[in-house]
Amino acid sequence: MGCLRLFQDKSKSKSKRRPGMAAAPAFSSEACSNMSAPAAASSRSSSSSTNATNPSSASSSSSARSITDMHEARRGVAREIALRELRVATGDFSPLLMVGQGGFGCVYRGVLRLPGGRPHGTPVAVKRLNPNSRQGHKEWLAEVQLLGVVEHPSLVKLVGYCASQTEQGPQRLLVYEFVPNKTLDDHLFDRSHPVLPWGVRLQIALGAAEGLLYLHEGLEFQIIYRDFKAANVLLDENFRPKLSDFGLAREGPSEGQTHVSTAVMGTYGYAAPDYVRTGHLTTKSDVWSFGVVLYEILAGRRSIEKSRPKGEQKLLEWVRHYPADSPEFGRIMDARLRGRYSVRGAREVAGLAAGCLARHARDRPSMAEVVDTLRRAARHEEMDGEVYDDDAGGEEESSATLREAAAVEDDVAVAAAAARRRMLHLAALGENANANAHARRRLMLMRAAAAATAAT
Numbered sequence: 001m002g003c004l005r006l007f008q009d010k011s012k013s014k015s016k017r018r019p020g021m022a023a024a025p026a027f028s029s030e031a032c033s034n035m036s037a038p039a040a041a042s043s044r045s046s047s048s049s050t051n052a053t054n055p056s057s058a059s060s061s062s063s064a065r066s067i068t069d070m071h072e073a074r075r076g077v078a079r080e081i082a083l084r085e086l087r088v089a090t091g092d093f094s095p096l097l098m099v100g101q102g103g104f105g106c107v108y109r110g111v112l113r114l115p116g117g118r119p120h121g122t123p124v125a126v127k128r129l130n131p132n133s134r135q136g137h138k139e140w141l142a143e144v145q146l147l148g149v150v151e152h153p154s155l156v157k158l159v160g161y162c163a164s165q166t167e168q169g170p171q172r173l174l175v176y177e178f179v180p181n182k183t184l185d186d187h188l189f190d191r192s193h194p195v196l197p198w199g200v201r202l203q204i205a206l207g208a209a210e211g212l213l214y215l216h217e218g219l220e221f222q223i224i225y226r227d228f229k230a231a232n233v234l235l236d237e238n239f240r241p242k243l244s245d246f247g248l249a250r251e252g253p254s255e256g257q258t259h260v261s262t263a264v265m266g267t268y269g270y271a272a273p274d275y276v277r278t279g280h281l282t283t284k285s286d287v288w289s290f291g292v293v294l295y296e297i298l299a300g301r302r303s304i305e306k307s308r309p310k311g312e313q314k315l316l317e318w319v320r321h322y323p324a325d326s327p328e329f330g331r332i333m334d335a336r337l338r339g340r341y342s343v344r345g346a347r348e349v350a351g352l353a354a355g356c357l358a359r360h361a362r363d364r365p366s367m368a369e370v371v372d373t374l375r376r377a378a379r380h381e382e383m384d385g386e387v388y389d390d391d392a393g394g395e396e397e398s399s400a401t402l403r404e405a406a407a408v409e410d411d412v413a414v415a416a417a418a419a420r421r422r423m424l425h426l427a428a429l430g431e432n433a434n435a436n437a438h439a440r441r442r443l444m445l446m447r448a449a450a451a452a453t454a455a456t
Contacts, residue, residue: 222252290357
């Protein structure tokens with residue numbers, strides 16, 4: 001596809017290749033409304049100021065080859081798939097197979113027969129572009145190019161793509177590996193899911209951090225994710241994380257430059273304030289977003305929840321009252337953990353989150369430092385967390401809710417039993433009615449026969 005030319009070509013000057021990142025370590029489960037300005041093409045800043053990034057970030061800017069160059073070199077890693085194949089795979093995009101919906105469009109589960117794949121087909125997730133979506137062809141193209149050149153256990157794998165023209169207009173689709181365990185957002189905030197254990201939360205945070213580190217430092221060029229949030233962290237069957245949705249990702253600054261100037265895009269509550277204010281995008285923008293998600297993992301709360309009391313609606317403002325070194329730090333911890341977490345580990349993670357949210361980008365840690373801190377925090381295996389009275393009250397309220405639910409279930413069972421009895425009674429009446437009618441007909445026949453005999 002010669003049309004895949006979203007990213008600007010970089011300078012061909014050679015520089016030292018960045019060392020490859022190690023794969024994320026495997027963990028078992030036992031260890032445990034988009035805000036966007038009008039789209040505009042990215043332009044490279046000529047600023048040499050160090051306010052937006054630190055020296056190490058400046059030295060890790062894009063170098064020898066761009067995303068476009070590497071995509072052309074690796075063409076075929078993700079294959080083009082015909083629209084008719086995807087219609088068959090998804091039951092003609094059946095609503096029964098829809099597993100997600102977002103700004104891009106709808107995501108469907110399907111099964112494709114791929115070369116070298118499973119005999120009965122390979123499960124895939126098919127994302128279909130909504131023609132009226134703001135995240136249009138440009139974002140689709142960005143994902144095709146980016147996911148065609150990256151490879152890491154913590155990044156979702158692109159299986160293929162489709163670009164087709166139909167009577168209904170242009171069709172743009174992306175085909176990913178199917179990740180069965182929904183998202184971190186679902187497991188943290190949807191009460192229908194079991195509570196994520198402390199060890200699993202750290203496993204997810206560490207894996208996601210390693211994915212961002214790979215994007216920032218593991219390639220010949222630098223990638224800024226720009227939309228890190230819990231809803232974009234998929235979880236596989238073993239709760240290992242995979243970053244997804246790279247439509248807003250951008251190539252980092254050219255060599256000798258400190259940031260990329262772009263239209264401000266991202267998700268409200270996760271975008272770094274310095275990026276929102278200036279449009280200057282750096283890897284430290286991703287670090288800010290990661291800090292927000294770390295606090296969500298600790299507290300089991302979204303960054304913004306309008307349903308909570310006024311002083312608790314904004315997570316980042318609320319947690320400031322209970323810093324990592326304060327006596328009542330445990331109040332920010334997810335009450336559903338019921339104290340089953342390491343206090344030392346949680347304090348380290350909270351301190352890291354606070355550092356990620358430093359006002360000035362230069363004061364935030366790099367993702368390499370984030371990974372190191374999370375690995376240290378994961379070594380604390382003691383479960384000595386605190387349970388506050390507020391938490392106990394929450395448990396009592398939860399128990400009361402369960403009792404009410406059980407009472408409702410009992411009422412439903414009683415009503416169902418009564419309905420069954422009524423149906424049986426009506427059936428018996430019907431049988432009796434049929435028997436009586438049969439008896440009357442028999443009596444009439446006997447009387448007619450008797451009258452005929454008397455007449456003779």
